């Protein structure tokens with residue numbers, strides 16, 4: 001039987017089976033072991049035999065297992081380099097096919113503040129770095145106003161930035177829910193490895209991915225938690241570029257963040 005699995009997915013699926021206790025390779029054709037001739041079975045697996053009994057795991061539906069595979073791959077990563085490599089070889093997200101580069105992160109991972117945007121657009125895709133275009137310029141100004149920068153050297157003045165989706169969607173469309181959920185185990189692992197004091201969720205997509213909620217106008221400026229970690233939803237810079245009046249609220253949220261960091 002042929003499965004549409006690439007090398008990495010097949011390796012991850014195999015490792016999962018080994019972790020679950022599978023200790024023998026099985027063939028393409030299922031064997032009903034209850035039908036084996038008892039005499040032959042006695043010959044093979046009699047008291048003098050040292051052949052271990054076989055454990056066969058039930059099969060997992062392929063669709064469900066894609067998120068499981070992402071989870072297994074992500075959990076195995078013990079540092080950011082390993083996580084970046086794992087994301088680069090994870091081939092199940094269709095957006096990867098149309099993108100030029102993996103947009104992993106930028107800034108200093110020692111930062112107390114980790115910002116999560118939505119998805120890369122053209123410039124980010126070309127450079128492989130998040131928030132490098134016009135939106136990036138605004139984001140830098142916003143956080144610069146409270147003393148945080150990507151090139152900050154210490155936890156206190158540094159900023160670390162990533163996106164909910166590391167691949168650029170075609171025509172800059174919003175990533176679909178299924179695409180974001182598939183990459184979510186990597187995003188959660190990313191947060192765990194950076195271990196920031198505060199996660200800033202910039203816009204609806206990041207809120208939907210990590211809080212399971214949309215409606216940034218209501219969510220913004222209100223502290224929430226992801227897996228016990230403080231989280232502050234804020235307007236995305238693109239919203240501020242479209243509607244300058246939102247800058248006032250964004251400034252209030254930045255002051256809220258600054259107060260928490262000082263407090």
Ligand code: URA
Pocket residue numbers: 103117118119120121124129130131132135163
């Ligand atoms: N560029 C990014 O990297 N992320 C966004 O959310 C928007 C633009």
